[in-house]
Amino acid sequence: MARPEASSATVAPCPGKGTRPVPTPAPLHPEPEIMTTSPRRSEPETMTTGTSRRAAAVDTVSSPASRTGMTLLAAALGFFMITLDATVVNVALPTIGRQFGGGITGLQWVVDGYTLAFAALLLSAGALSDRLGASRCFAAGLTVFTLASAGCGLAPTLPALLAARVVQGAAAALMMPASLALIRQAYQQDAARARAIATWTAAGGAAVAAGPVFGGVLTSGLGWQAIFFINLPVGAAALATLTRAPRSSPRPVPLDLAGQVAAVTALVALTFAVIETGQDGWTSPVVAAALAGFVLAAAAFVLIEARTRNPMVPLGLFRSRAVSITAVIGLVLNLTFYGLVFVLSLYFQQVRGQSVLTAGLMFVPMTALITVANLTAGRLTARYGPRLPLAGGQLLQVTGFLALIGVGPHTSTMTLLALLIPIGIGAGLSVPPLTSTLLQAISANRAGTASGLLSCARQIGGALGVALFGALIAGEGSATFLTGLHTSALIATAALLATSAATLTLMRTTRPAGL
Incomplete structure (x- = not known):
């Protein structure tokens, strides 16, 4: 495992001004010759000493440790906003539909417009974070996200809401890899970084658990607009916190414009194909055309990156087993988890006949435990390294998915809740160890690109899970639905067993030269 470089002890970061010398406290006693030559100077000397002490006290408040904590707090608040906005909207969709109309397709794009922009721009945003500086990109994304949230709440028509949601997704894409890059740059020691990543991840877990609850309370009490306006104070707090965090150094290299265009085109085509598959099926001409566009754009991207002098995503990144395997594991984790949530949401309502509110509450024990497990994973990773917690978490999910194979239309509620607990904890x-593994494997100046790659894989995995598992449960009757549910659980089990084996046998965090 590559050891992080030690940071200098002679300078301290200063927000907005790079580095500056740490002030040396003034002597406690004035020089004797000064006192002898001019006794009247004793008072000014005392004032100078007091000023130095006050300056030292101010410097202690804005110490590197304090500014590192501010970096983590800003990154966690940003991640909370991104995740909350992806989960809080679902509950409000019927209310939005009653006001604007637009049918099921229009309401789907309230969610999918955000997802499409988010997933398609993650890779490019990660590269921009490294090129322009993570703090600058995070601040820009946070500002745009907050303003777009206000635009969503003030939208007078459904098209205006959809446009604001696309802008939100683009801003979220800029924030996500930059937030992880900030943590990678702020925490040089592996153990401290693992705990910081656990805190960052726990913020997202809290948003997952709070999303349905916030959505229901705000929509019923204040109207659907409130689910977007809630981002305004959170965004303002994150921006205020970011001003106290150190600024990231940009990496001045030429912009790989051709690579950016090819990557965005490929990811837009793939994400669009996956979204439309859930509605039209894999054989739809629109889906087939989108998949063909993805293949062509992806091939062009690889050729461009192989030939350009300053590629957006150096293909050498994939020489690292840690980078390649974490991307695959991230895809599988989101595919299985979000595919399961989608299928079970319909199972609770269509097979068991439960209300929308009850169906949402069924997930609370699982999602609430995710936050607790995130924090626990940080401590485990700091003590034992990332491989064992990562493999153990996946194997724990396997036990839950295997148990779901026996679920029927009359399975008791307590049994269902118990079966979901190992999936949530796993x-x-x-x-957290997945993210720690990736950030250990690359240098700080590539953290944005690598984080964008992992986030992109996870977003695509979530969309694939909904499309794949949704296709398996399609059909008439509860028997067909249950067959699809059981098949989905088997697929999830097999995929997680494969990635668990890869974690234990193949994963290393050694950094290839130049990365």
């Missing part, structure tokens, strides 16, 4: 244990 998911919470897996993500």
Whole structure:
């Protein structure tokens, strides 16, 4: 495992001004010759000493440790906003539909417009974070996200709401890899970084658990607009916190414009194909055309990156087993988890006949434990390294998915809640060490690109899970639905067993030269 470089002890970061010398406290006693030559100077000397002491006290408040904590707090608040906005909207969709109309397709794009922009721009945003500086990109994304949230709440028509949601997704894409890059740059020691990543991940877990509850309370009490306006104070707090965090150094290299265009085109085509598959099926001409566009754009991207002098995503990144395997594991984790949530949401309502509110509450024990597991995973990773917690989390999810194979239309509620608990705990244990493994494997100036790659894989995995598992449960009757549910659980089990084996046998965090 590559050891992080030690940071200098002679300078301290200063927000907005790079580095500056740490002030040396003034002597406690004035020089004797000064006192002899001019006794009247004793008072000014005392004032100078007091000023130095006050300056030292101010410097202690804004110490590197304090500014590192501010970096983590800003990154966690940003991640909370991104995740909350992806989960809080679902509950409000019927209310939005009653006001604007637009049918099921229009309401789907309230969610999918955000997802499409988010997933398609993650890779490019990660590269921009490294090129322009993580703090600058995070601040820009946070500002735009907050303003777009206000635009969503003030939208007078459904098209205006959809446009604001796309802007939100683009801003979220800029924030996500930059937030992880900030943590990678702020925490040089592996153990401290693992705990910081656990805190960052726990913020997302809290948003997952709070999203349905916030959505229901705000929509019923203040109207659907409130689910977007809630981002305004959170965004303002995150921006205020970011001003106290150190600024990241940019990496001045030429912009790989051709690579950016090819990557965005490929990811837009793939994400659009996956979204439309859930509605039209894999054989739809629109889906087939989108998949063909993805293949062509992806091939062009690889050729461009192989030939350009300053590629957006150096293909050498994939020489690292840690980078390649974490991307695959991230895809599988989101595919299985979000595919399961989608299928079970319909199972609770269509097979068991439960209300929308009851169906949402069924997930609370699972999602609430994710946050606790995130924090526990940070401590485990700091003590034992990332491999064992990551493999253990995936294997714990396997036990839950295997148990779901026996679920029927009359399975008791308590049994269902018990079966979901290992899936929630396992998911919470897996993500922090997954992220730690990736950030250990690359240098700080590539953290944005690598984080964008992992986030992109996870977003695509979530969309694939909904499309794949949704296709398996399609059909008439509860028997067909249950067959699809059981098949989905088997697929999830097999995929997680494969990634668990890869974690234990193949994963290393050694950094290839130049990365």
